[in-house]
Amino acid sequence: MDIQQFNRGLLSFIDASPTPFHAVSTMVATLTKAGFVRLREGDSWDLVAGERYYLCRNDSSIIAFVCGKQSILDHGVRMVGAHTDSPCLRVKPNPDMLEKGYLQLGVEIYGGALLNPWFDRDLSLAGRVSLTNDKGELISVMIDFENPIAVIPSLAIHLDREANTNRTVNKQTDMPPMLAIVDGDELNFNDIVIAQIERQHSDVSVSKILDWELSFYDTQPSAMTGLRQQFVSAARLDNLLSCYTGLQALLQADGEMTSILVCNDHEEVGSSSAAGAQGPMLKHLLQRMCQTTEDFARVIERSMMISADNAHAIHPNFIAKHDGNHGPQINQGPVIKINANQRYATNSETAALYRYLSDQVDVPVQSFVVRSDMGCGSTIGPITATELGVRTIDIGVPTFAMHSIRELAGSEDAFGLHKVCWQFYNTSDLPWC
Known part of the structure; x- marks a missing residue:
């Protein structure tokens, strides 16, 4: 090699x-x-x-x-x-948040993450889900949405003039990713997970979601970078x-x-x-x-x-x-x-x-x-x-x-x-x- x-x-x-x-x-x-x-x-x-x-x-x-x-x-x-x-953002057990028509998810910070770079990234979600299927069996499956499904938008500098000199990040209030605009429909994260399982695992029919360990991640692919390709960026x-x-x-x-x-x-x-x-x-x-x-x-x-x-x-x-x-x-x-x-x-x-x-x-x-x-x-x-x-x-x-x-x-x-x-x-x- x-x-x-x-x-x-x-x-x-x-x-x-x-x-x-x-x-x-x-x-x-x-x-x-x-x-x-x-x-x-x-x-x-x-x-x-x-x-x-x-x-x-x-x-x-x-x-x-x-x-x-x-x-x-x-x-x-x-x-x-x-x-x-x-280090990453982990979805909480009861994550659904609805603010001004935007569906957001509550997250925990896993490990000592450097938080500022998480803003304005195209995020996807992956991990393990435990469930019962239509046969009453307790099983676990892995899922990966792969496509960008979420983002954490920065606050415009016009509304935070000290952003470049004195910016701090509140882990509870600043970090919930935004998934969708929900105009009166009943979209919720549990149903989103079920739909993804059935897309990714055609042989699994979900009866009930029991628990999950799901993490957000950046969808930008890894790359060799630099003028002379001297760096691995990932x-x-x-x-x-x-x-x-x-x-x-x-x-x-x-x-x-x-x-x-x-x-x-x-x-x-x-x-x-x-x-x-x-x-x-x-x-x-x-x-x-x-x-x-x-x-x-x-x-x-x-x-x-x-x-x-x-x-x-x-x-x-x-x-x-x-x-x-x-x-x-x-x-x-x-x-x-x-x-x-x-x-x-x-x-x-x-x-x-x-x-x-x-x-x-x-x-x-x-x-x-x-x-x-x-x-x-x-x-x-x-x-x-x-x-x-x-x-x-x-x-x-x-x-x-x-x-x-x-x-x-x-x-x-x-x-x-x-x-x-x-x-x-x-x-x-x-x-x-």
């Missing part, structure tokens, strides 16, 4: 994945085509060396792995972690970029070492859920790979996790927001993320191994440390390290406009990260084995 093919695949993956449910579904289709076998957590397993498997939880988290030919007791496992969720780069990168590396793993890709939901809201990184999904898998508690401890000691989540590139208009010696640049390589207070899980040992792997595949490396007078975000890295006790490094592709409705990364960096993850999966011995 060359870099152009890789980037085309990345754009297609993001456009096909407007929600975590769709991201997992897209990954499942790719894995199935590549010969991976689905496992269900409630079944008994008989794992075979050399075979490839995957499992899902909540339809929004996925673990795919290659059951290596080499003993995990001797060589440990290679793990890459990412997350499927991104929604949800944080962190579908890392999901796709890890997936492509795993698909190309040689199968000698046991290699795992875990993509959890709910990172943007703290990871504290059954499907999040603080849940037991990954730990349960590793325990089932080991016959005893002692085996589990031995495997963890010989293993490592690469936590892949986007990093903050130094913005040329806001240079002072970065430490002078630690401002990652676009297309200068993936970034090792470091924090003395353990907001990132990197230590000198794991950073050294990552630099070593990067040298093997000729990929440049950068470092990020937040300014000492600013707060620091976090990732699934410290959570996974705490839950498992596994050596972990936090890395990521440098990105602009993180948590905006549209983010910007470099056209070279994700492919570089893919090469390092591939090298990691195919390295026979880690220094501590």
Whole structure:
């Protein structure tokens, strides 16, 4: 796979994945085509060396792995972690709002969204709906309206003269998207959802909508941008970029070492859920790979996790927001993320191994440390390290406009990260084995 093919695949993956449910579904289709076998957590397993498997939880988290030919007791496992969720607007349970003849929907803000860029965008809606069908069965289906069905119009500057100097956004009153003008008819969101299900799933006859997890998203397609096509411009780069990168590396793993890709939901809201990184999904898998508690401890000691989540590139208009010696640049390589207070899980040992792997595949490396007078975000890295006790490094592709409705990364960096993850999966011995 060359870099152009890789980037085309990345754009297609993001456009096909407007929600975590769709991201997992897209990954499942790719894995199935590549010969991976689905496992269900409630079944008994008989794992075979050399075979490839995957499992899902909540339809929004996925673990795919290659059951290596080499003993995990001797060589440990290679793990890459990412997350499927991104900040967005989630539809409330009772969302219908009617103001001056306009049908609007009440929304919750999911995660730490940058809200101003959501205004004046062509929005669509996607996610999961639970229902009973005409047979009385309880089922869930995914829907995606695909076409622009909503917008959040800005207030004209004539009515807000301080919009360019002192604009704030009220999450409750300013963010409800507008869907339609309803002139006396009885249009409501429940009926809109039923109609969409029946359009998209001709074999489903809806008796009653029971619940939904539906998110608005920008319909503008992902693109390669810039005068020299040096940028990847897309929604949800944080962190579908890392999901796709890890997936492509795993698909190309040689199968000698046991290699795992875990993509959890709910990172943007703290990871504290059954499907999040603080849940037991990954730990349960590793325990089932080991016959005893002692085996589990031995495997963890010989293993490592690469936590892949986007990093903050130094913005040329806001240079002072970065430490002078630690401002990652676009297309200068993936970034090792470091924090003395353990907001990132990197230590000198794991950073050294990552630099070593990067040298093997000729990929440049950068470092990020937040300014000492600013707060620091976090990732699934410290959570996974705490839950498992596994050596972990936090890395990521440098990105602009993180948590905006549209983010910007470099056209070279994700492919570089893919090469390092591939090298990691195919390295026979880690220094501590």
